[in-house]
Amino acid sequence: MAETLTAKPTASTVEKQAFRDAMAHLGSAVNIITTDGPGGRAGFTASAVCSVTDSPPTLLVCLNRSASVYPAFTENQVLCVNTLADCHESLSNLFGGKTPMEQRFDAAEWSSLSTGSPILSDALVSFDCKITQVTQIGTHDILFCEAVAITRNDERHGLVYFDRRYHPLMRQSAC
Numbered sequence: 515m516a517e518t519l520t521a522k523p524t525a526s527t528v529e530k531q532a533f534r535d536a537m538a539h540l541g542s543a544v545n546i547i548t549t550d551g552p553g554g555r556a557g558f559t560a561s562a563v564c565s566v567t568d569s570p571p572t573l574l575v576c577l578n579r580s581a582s583v584y585p586a587f588t589e590n591q592v593l594c595v596n597t598l599a600d601c602h603e604s605l606s607n608l609f610g611g612k613t614p615m616e617q618r619f620d621a622a623e624w625s626s627l628s629t630g631s632p633i634l635s636d637a638l639v640s641f642d643c644k645i646t647q648v649t650q651i652g653t654h655d656i657l658f659c660e661a662v663a664i665t666r667n668d669e670r671h672g673l674v675y676f677d678r679r680y681h682p683l684m685r686q687s688a689c
């Protein structure tokens with residue numbers, strides 16, 4: 515586990531709502547981030563996920579520190595990024611807040627791979643990761659996550675969150 519950095523707050527001329535309205539114009543994949551371990555099983559929906567480097571294979575996940583799941587991720591130090599397919603809209607909403615944890619997990623099939631974090635059975639792709647570094651910016655922690663195992667489903671269609679709504683993302687069919 516490496517250092518935790520804290521950015522100095524700076525005055526911004528952009529209002530929070532204007533920022534969110536602007537961010538709603540960026541389409542993104544939708545993911546259910548899961549963890550399990552001494553801190554308990556937990557999961558939440560995240561669109562703030564991206565690739566950092568392939569050497570070592572690293573993704574980042576932004577997690578609001580006020581989320582109910584925050585203590586579990588902090589304690590477990592492992593997580594799985596489960597990228598959702600077009601059929602997962604209601605599952606995304608379940609993991610998107612307020613629903614009790616057991617009810618979230620009861621709605622789908624799960625397995626485990628290397629770290630013990632729940633792997634969503636029909637996810638588009640699952641990155642089983644250990645958290646290697648954490649940086650604090652404003653309300654969120656940026657979790658840098660090194661993939662230790664990956665499962666892929668090359669047949670399913672994708673799911674995109676854009677303009678505050680879900681959209682299916684179709685694979686190009688072979689011609």
Ligand SMILES: NC(=O)c1ccc[n+]([C@@H]2O[C@H](COP(=O)([O-])OP(=O)(O)OC[C@H]3O[C@@H](n4cnc5c(N)ncnc54)[C@H](O)[C@@H]3O)[C@@H](O)[C@H]2O)c1
Nearest residue numbers: 533534535537538560561562576577578610653654678679
């Ligand atoms: N990064 C995040 O924490 C994040 C991202 C997406 C959605 N959400 C949450 O999901 C719910 C629905 O979101 P929505 O997209 O339908 O409408 P919204 O108006 O709350 O958000 C619009 C866009 O702004 C960004 N955003 C929203 N809340 C943020 C936050 N606290 N920190 C950083 N960026 C944020 C995201 O890109 C989001 O898609 C809200 O409660 C929202 O806070 C959080």
Ligand SMILES: Cc1cc2c(cc1C)N(C[C@H](O)[C@H](O)[C@H](O)COP(=O)(O)O)c1[nH]c(=O)[nH]c(=O)c1N2
Nearest residue numbers: 558559560561562576577578581582609610611612
């Ligand atoms: C489409 C979409 C996308 C995101 C979210 C929601 C939705 C619907 N949420 C919010 C997050 O899922 C929610 O705060 C957690 O489920 C925690 O909620 P509880 O505190 O358990 O109610 C979210 N939260 C976060 O910290 N980082 C993120 O990238 C996202 N992205």
